[in-house]
Amino acid sequence: MKIVLTSILVDDQEKALKFYTEVLGFQFKNDIPMGEFRWITVVDPDDPNGTELVLEPDQHPAAGPFKKALVEDGIPYTSFGVLDLQQEYERLQTSGVSFTQGPTDMGPVITAVFDDTCGNLIQIAQLKEVS
Amino acid sequence: MSDLFEALAAPARRAILDELTEKNGQTLFEICSRLAMKHGLGLSRQAISQHLEVLASAGLVTFERQGRYKYHFLNPEPLKEVVKRWLKEEQEGSDS
Numbered sequence: 001m002k003i004v005l006t007s008i009l010v011d012d013q014e015k016a017l018k019f020y021t022e023v024l025g026f027q028f029k030n031d032i033p034m035g036e037f038r039w040i041t042v043v044d045p046d047d048p049n050g051t052e053l054v055l056e057p058d059q060h061p062a063a064g065p066f067k068k069a070l071v072e073d074g075i076p077y078t079s080f081g082v083l084d085l086q087q088e089y090e091r092l093q094t095s096g097v098s099f100t101q102g103p104t105d106m107g108p109v110i111t112a113v114f115d116d117t118c119g120n121l122i123q124i125a126q127l128k129e130v131s
Numbered sequence: 132m133s134d135l136f137e138a139l140a141a142p143a144r145r146a147i148l149d150e151l152t153e154k155n156g157q158t159l160f161e162i163c164s165r166l167a168m169k170h171g172l173g174l175s176r177q178a179i180s181q182h183l184e185v186l187a188s189a190g191l192v193t194f195e196r197q198g199r200y201k202y203h204f205l206n207p208e209p210l211k212e213v214v215k216r217w218l219k220e221e222q223e224g225s226d227s
Contacts, residue, residue: 071199073176074158100200101161104154106168113160121160 003051005041008077009058009067010118013038016055019117023095024080026053058119067119074100076113076123085110085126135209138189144182146170148191151205158200159183 010016017040020026026042029052033039037059041052058067070077082088089103089112100121101113110126138144143166150165151157157165163179166172174182183203186192190209195202 068199072201074160074200076160100158104161104165106164108168111164113158 005052005054006078007054007056008116008118008120009063010055010116010120011058012118013040013055013057016040016116016118017042020053020055023092023097055118064119071115071119071121074113074121077116077120079111079123079125082124082126085112085124088112088124134189135191135213138185138191141182141185143172143174143179144186146172147179147182147186148205151192151203155204156195156202158202162203 008016017028017031020042021028025045027045027048028040029043029048030041031038037057040055042055043052044050058064067077085103089099092114093099097114099112099114101111103110103112108128110128111123113121113123116122146166147162150162150169159176159180162183163174163176166174166179183192187194191206193204193206195204
């Protein structure tokens with residue numbers, strides 16, 4: 001068994017596609033009309049055949065309160081790996097991304113948490129080199 | 132003031148104050164991450180929430196909503212009362 005897809009619930013698929021590609025830098029892969037909504041996926045540009053992230057509509061009535069409660073407590077919906085967290089933090093800040101937690105040393109990892117503008121917080125994490 | 136001493140009695144609550152001293156203004160998630168990763172404390176989020184409530188009722192921690200996020204801040208003011216209570220005479224003595 002392989003993890004082929006993972007998904008994130010977004011409040012606006014078009015806005016999400018722009019943010020996840022233009023701001024975060026993922027690569028657009030699929031856009032298939034599915035009635036009212038679309039099946040949109042993005043991938044890591046360095047690994048276009050790797051795991052796809054589905055930008056899924058958050059239309060279920062339970063999704064709103066669930067996402068709101070996570071955001072209020074600062075809990076990220078998911079986490080992406082980065083090689084240089086400080087550099088990514090500065091790059092995203094320059095693009096106007098707002099962070100609820102700046103770069104923080106958490107022992108084996110350095111993490112930060114930002115707002116994806118689609119109703120979620122996202123963590124980025126850099127594994128520290130074992131010296 | 133008994134609230135204050137009770138609040139300070141638990142090691143987990145002192146760890147929360149240590150982390151807020153390092154960086155004031157943290158989400159619940161950040162506090163939970165710091166306690167788990169830096170202090171090796173395997174506490175549930177509910178348990179940490181309860182510790183924060185105890186600290187808040189002693190006046191040592193305040194909450195502030197900023198937009199959709201909720202941040203926790205350290206308020207060291209109540210600690211000054213503790214210091215004054217026992218160091219008062221010494222201070223007066225050194226003045227004379």
